[in-house]
Amino acid sequence: MLNQPVPDFELPSTSGQFKLSEFLGKTLIVYFYPKDATPGCTTQGMQFRDRYPEFQALNAVIVGISRDTLKSHEKFKAKFEFPFDLLADTDELACSLFNVIKMKKMYGKEVRGIERSTFVIDSSGKLVHEWRGVKVEGHAAEVLDFIKSL
Template identity: 40%
Template structure:
């Protein structure tokens, strides 16, 4: 069943790109922007990450934390984050367990082959741990502005 606005965000613990474990519930009372993206170093994912980077100070000023999640390895995240100077952590979900919890791991077709892939999506989680907003099947252009506007 898909997650809905107003319900408690599923809790999880994942490692960041530097190996530090992060547990969602331990981030309270901060707001959290949790964005799921398909793959490091691909055009859309790079654009989205860089858009969050460019707006990072504005998000920080609202008290919100930005976290990116994909199924890439820790080493891939380290390189991606360093290459684009991303000021926020990237969480490692290699087995896709958190992606499944949030309903963003779906069948995709690429080059005629069907497989499981991450649907680009963002969840805004409020200070109490409830889902305040959801963006699914995100189009990168202007997405970060939409998320920021929902915060203010």
């Protein structure tokens, strides 16, 4: 899928309805995370929040996606004052499109979950970079550095 156009998709978002094709002309950062209000996901969201003005200055839009409900997203977003939208992928539409559902070990058990991943879609709608199995610490800065290089 790298260097290919990303198929258009729609998901419920904390500001209404998200439609990928409405972001042509901007750089779009799509980050997938396992679960609202968990320690790693909170830290990751806060790092993107804290660098948000720098992303905005580069005409970049950030969206976070998990399988949580819109109601859960709205609480998570409000509590940590995220300036970007969170998308509810309860049917795993985008998760399937980006192939981020993996079998993971949790407390010794195999569970299906989202592999923390980030994707950059350029202004023409083409996937130009991906990070899979993301480690939270320093990731937002790494994504910002990549956007600066475009």
